[in-house]
Amino acid sequence: MWSHIMFEHPSTFDTLAMDPNKKKEILNDLLTFSKSKDYYKKVGKSWKRGYLLYGPPGTGKSSMIAAMANLLDYDIYDLELTSVNDNTDLRKLLIDTSSKSIIVIEDIDCSLDLTGQRKKKKEDKKPDQKDPIRKKEKDKNKKKTEVTLSGLLNFIDGLWSACGSERLIIFTTNHVEKLDPALIRRGRMDKHIEMSYCCFETFKVLAKNYLDLESHDLFATIDRMLEETRMTPADVAECLMPKSAEEDAESCLNELIKSLENAKEEARLKVVESEDNGGQKVQECDESSDSEDD
Numbered sequence: 475m476w477s478h479i480m481f482e483h484p485s486t487f488d489t490l491a492m493d494p495n496k497k498k499e500i501l502n503d504l505l506t507f508s509k510s511k512d513y514y515k516k517v518g519k520s521w522k523r524g525y526l527l528y529g530p531p532g533t534g535k536s537s538m539i540a541a542m543a544n545l546l547d548y549d550i551y552d553l554e555l556t557s558v559n560d561n562t563d564l565r566k567l568l569i570d571t572s573s574k575s576i577i578v579i580e581d582i583d584c585s586l587d588l589t590g591q592r593k594k595k596k597e598d599k600k601p602d603q604k605d606p607i608r609k610k611e612k613d614k615n616k617k618k619t620e621v622t623l624s625g626l627l628n629f630i631d632g633l634w635s636a637c638g639s640e641r642l643i644i645f646t647t648n649h650v651e652k653l654d655p656a657l658i659r660r661g662r663m664d665k666h667i668e669m670s671y672c673c674f675e676t677f678k679v680l681a682k683n684y685l686d687l688e689s690h691d692l693f694a695t696i697d698r699m700l701e702e703t704r705m706t707p708a709d710v711a712e713c714l715m716p717k718s719a720e721e722d723a724e725s726c727l728n729e730l731i732k733s734l735e736n737a738k739e740e741a742r743l744k745v746v747e748s749e750d751n752g753g754q755k756v757q758e759c760d761e762s763s764d765s766e767d768d
């Protein structure tokens with residue numbers, strides 16, 4: 475059922491850029507878990523732990539999962555819920571996973587909706603009334619949308635808990651607010667980890683990794699700009715990566731500053747645009763209420 479590929483992701487807790495205290499807390503949590511077989515037995519809990527990783531795209535959720543697998547030397551099972559036929563297949567798949575593993579369900583909000591019915595695949599959302607081929611395709615997919623929220627919850631609480639041991643289950647999402655609270659309550663997802671935009675602490679790790687720099691005159695400017703502008707660690711990392719043999723650390727830092735300036739300007743223009751639209755709408759309302767009065 476599962477196909478096997480060699481896992482060789484180079485991400486580690488050293489290369490992961492995030493607040494150092496938060497990083498230490500997660501590291502301790504994982505190490506404690508991996509050494510707690512007897513403890514879990516003593517308290518009558520199955521030796522499992524659930525993590526919810528949430529935050530915007532490019533903040534390091536996948537890198538965190540790879541760092542966890544590398545730290546504990548666990549296998550990763552990457553589960554694409556939209557391609558699982560039904561709850562029975564889900565159960566079979568999960569029973570088929572081995573101990574010392576991480577089961578990952580990425581973008582959980584795209585796989586399940588709050589009523590427990592799986593969301594249809596993107597292309598199903600397109601109008602298909604007049605297109606018999608699309609309709610046929612849609613009907614085919616309809617039959618497949620049988621994995622439900624309750625199926626997933628039953629699985630986490632029941633069968634999976636009772637079989638095997640030493641496993642992590644990780645859900646990732648870009649939209650934590652869309653998730654059903656039942657799915658992520660403590661006990662199911664024991665630890666909630668927010669991956670967020672790049673702060674100065676995060677930048678320092680990236681500067682060390684990408685440029686071997688621990689300090690520089692431009693750091694103060696970057697610190698100030700990161701407080702004013704939201705940029706993902708993925709975008710910061712891209713700026714810090716030298717693109718030619720001539721590019722030195724300072725020019726990479728300058729490129730980052732330029733990108734931050736652009737991002738700040740884009741954000742300012744968006745605010746102006748939305749204020750203009752808001753103003754226009756208010757004006758339209760005023761005009762229509764004027765005409766009603768007439």
Ligand SMILES: Nc1ncnc2c1ncn2[C@@H]1O[C@H](COP(=O)(O)OP(=O)(O)OP(=O)(O)O)[C@@H](O)[C@H]1O
Nearest residue numbers: 489490491530531532533534535536537707708711
């Ligand atoms: N916190 C981080 N620390 C180190 N590198 C990072 C971090 N965040 C992003 N990166 C870099 O950006 C790339 C993309 O990040 P990653 O795939 O981990 O983000 P993600 O949050 O999982 O994104 P998505 O939600 O789109 O899957 C990584 O390969 C890595 O090089």
